[in-house]
Amino acid sequence: MPSVFSSALPGLTGLSAPRWRLRLRHPLTLGLFSVALLWLIWQIAAGSGWIQPLFLPAPQAVLAKLALAAGQGFMDATLWQHLAASLSRIGLALLAAVAVGVPLGLAMGVSPVLRGLLDPLIEGYRPVPPLAYLPLIVIWCGIGELSKVLLIFLAMLAPIVLSATHGVTRVSPSRLRAAQSLGASRRQLLWRVVLPTALPDILTGLRIGLGAGWSTLVAAELVAATRGLGFMVQSAAQFLVTDMVLAGIVVIGGIAFVLELGLRALQQRLCPWHGQQD
Amino acid sequence: MDDDALRAWSVSVRYPGQPEPALADVSLSIGPQALTVALGPSGCGKTTLLNVLAGFVPPSQGRVTLAGAPITGPGADRAVVFQHDALLPWLDVRDNVAFALELQGVGRRERHARAEALLAEVGLAHAARQPVWTLSGGMRQRVGIARALASPSRALLMDEPFGALDAFTREQMQTLLLEVWRHSGRRIFLITHDIEEALFLATELVLMSPGPGRIVERIEPGFSRRWLAGEPVRALKSDPAFIALREHLLDTLARHRQANDKETA
Numbered sequence: 161m162p163s164v165f166s167s168a169l170p171g172l173t174g175l176s177a178p179r180w181r182l183r184l185r186h187p188l189t190l191g192l193f194s195v196a197l198l199w200l201i202w203q204i205a206a207g208s209g210w211i212q213p214l215f216l217p218a219p220q221a222v223l224a225k226l227a228l229a230a231g232q233g234f235m236d237a238t239l240w241q242h243l244a245a246s247l248s249r250i251g252l253a254l255l256a257a258v259a260v261g262v263p264l265g266l267a268m269g270v271s272p273v274l275r276g277l278l279d280p281l282i283e284g285y286r287p288v289p290p291l292a293y294l295p296l297i298v299i300w301c302g303i304g305e306l307s308k309v310l311l312i313f314l315a316m317l318a319p320i321v322l323s324a325t326h327g328v329t330r331v332s333p334s335r336l337r338a339a340q341s342l343g344a345s346r347r348q349l350l351w352r353v354v355l356p357t358a359l360p361d362i363l364t365g366l367r368i369g370l371g372a373g374w375s376t377l378v379a380a381e382l383v384a385a386t387r388g389l390g391f392m393v394q395s396a397a398q399f400l401v402t403d404m405v406l407a408g409i410v411v412i413g414g415i416a417f418v419l420e421l422g423l424r425a426l427q428q429r430l431c432p433w434h435g436q437q438d
Numbered sequence: 439m440d441d442d443a444l445r446a447w448s449v450s451v452r453y454p455g456q457p458e459p460a461l462a463d464v465s466l467s468i469g470p471q472a473l474t475v476a477l478g479p480s481g482c483g484k485t486t487l488l489n490v491l492a493g494f495v496p497p498s499q500g501r502v503t504l505a506g507a508p509i510t511g512p513g514a515d516r517a518v519v520f521q522h523d524a525l526l527p528w529l530d531v532r533d534n535v536a537f538a539l540e541l542q543g544v545g546r547r548e549r550h551a552r553a554e555a556l557l558a559e560v561g562l563a564h565a566a567r568q569p570v571w572t573l574s575g576g577m578r579q580r581v582g583i584a585r586a587l588a589s590p591s592r593a594l595l596m597d598e599p600f601g602a603l604d605a606f607t608r609e610q611m612q613t614l615l616l617e618v619w620r621h622s623g624r625r626i627f628l629i630t631h632d633i634e635e636a637l638f639l640a641t642e643l644v645l646m647s648p649g650p651g652r653i654v655e656r657i658e659p660g661f662s663r664r665w666l667a668g669e670p671v672r673a674l675k676s677d678p679a680f681i682a683l684r685e686h687l688l689d690t691l692a693r694h695r696q697a698n699d700k701e702t703a
Contacts, residue, residue: 332522332523332524334520334521334522334523334597335523335524337492337518337524338519338524338582339541340494341492341513341514341589341591342514342517342537342541342586343513343541343542343590356528431528433527433528433570436527436572
């Protein structure tokens with residue numbers, strides 16, 4: 161009979177399982193399995209002729225289109241040029257969101273007054289879809305690169321600010337008081353106690369923010385773009401080139417997933433204590 | 439009167455919105471060689487008293503002084519050891535201890551050397567480079583004590599430091615604390631709700647009662663000095679005098695609880 165723990169926390173049952181079962185339950189194995197299953201279903205659905213290629217092209221057609229885009233290009237730019245354009249927008253927006261969001265979040269965590277003043281504004285704009293305020297950004301900032309980066313920046317900012325604020329509120333009073341009693345100044349408390357304590361949450365905010373940034377990319381590249389993965393997908397959709405639409409989605413998903421894995425690894429390296437008994 | 443003492447002078451603390459004070463008219467003097475223990479049930483104000491001595495909570499009435507100088511906030515002359523969450527998990531054991539020295543501006547090489555010496559003193563020389571989050575509860579408390587000793591403190595204030603430990607580890611930590619107390623020569627103020635711990639460690643024991651928090655009895659058990667003179671722990675804790683004092687304290691606490699219950703009824 162399964163215990164309460166085995167049903168609530170399946171990972172615990174692995175403690176006494178044989179090695180082959182542990183390997184099967186490894187997150188990498190499970191992840192590869194789910195991707196392979198999706199691929200198989202896609203292959204069967206497309207290959208059986210149940211769904212027309214216009215609506216769902218076969219995986220190999222998408223891969224062929226991807227190879228074509230990488231070599232000969234699509235819409236006057238190669239896949240790599242589209243990728244570079246999107247990555248530079250995401251990168252710039254992320255840098256700006258970290259530079260603004262982390263200090264702002266820390267300040268809001270430390271100061272209840274600042275939190276009271278800014279929290280309604282951030283929580284107010286956070287759920288608004290970027291497409292809703294995109295016209296306003298175009299009116300204010302034009303159709304240049306600034307509008308695209310600003311839109312992605314705004315999508316990233318809220319989760320980064322809120323995570324940093326939450327990280328600060330997790331600092332235990334005992335830790336702060338112990339440091340104070342060792343002679344830590346206010347500045348030392350902030351840099352040596354508060355910031356490292358908030359770091360796991362800040363990195364989680366970066367992960368969430370990056371995800372929000374990627375999901376805003378297509379909207380951002382609606383604004384008179386000539387390059388970018390979002391632009392590539394939209395252009396392909398206008399001409400009903402479904403295999404290119406899917407190729408773009410696969411690339412965006414793949415790149416976003418690799419960056420997410422990188423951030424997870426960074427979080428694990430910088431904050432190995434996070435989630436452990438501390 | 440001891441001019442070098444850490445003293446609370448008729449201290450009262452009333453938290454906003456609370457009907458009665460958390461502490462009422464508490465006076466206490468902790469001399470340079472003292473190991474003073476505040477014993478009492480939950481809500482008797484012992485944590486508030488420690489917070490006042492540490493400078494975390496200002497008294498509503500009365501004052502606190504160290505060697506005659508008024509205490510207006512936390513400071514490096516009074517290091518606090520907590521039960522939980524006070525170490526820095528992103529630093530290893532040695533750097534946690536060295537953190538206290540770094541705050542004083544001690545150079546890297548010297549602070550590492552001094553931290554390692556202090557870790558040896560608390561029996562953790564072998565764990566200097568371990569992450570603190572991999573340590574057991576007892577080992578963490580040793581790190582906390584070593585870190586407090588690394589500060590230029592004249593007093594160690596300990597907030598139920600062994601409350602989360604099992605009975606065996608707790609007894610080990612009690613004897614370690616007495617060794618540290620003897621070697622460092624620092625005064626210690628410790629709060630606990632464990633009667634045996636209080637009796638064993640204290641040179642002066644203050645018994646506190648809630649409603650409002652106050653000191654209801656002061657005794658000088660003297661078992662810590664007997665242990666330092668070589669008597670075994672178990673022999674001391676089964677000594678008829680130890681047992682008689684334990685029963686007396688239990689009886690006193692029960693009487694005060696009954697009186698409080700009658701008042702609130």
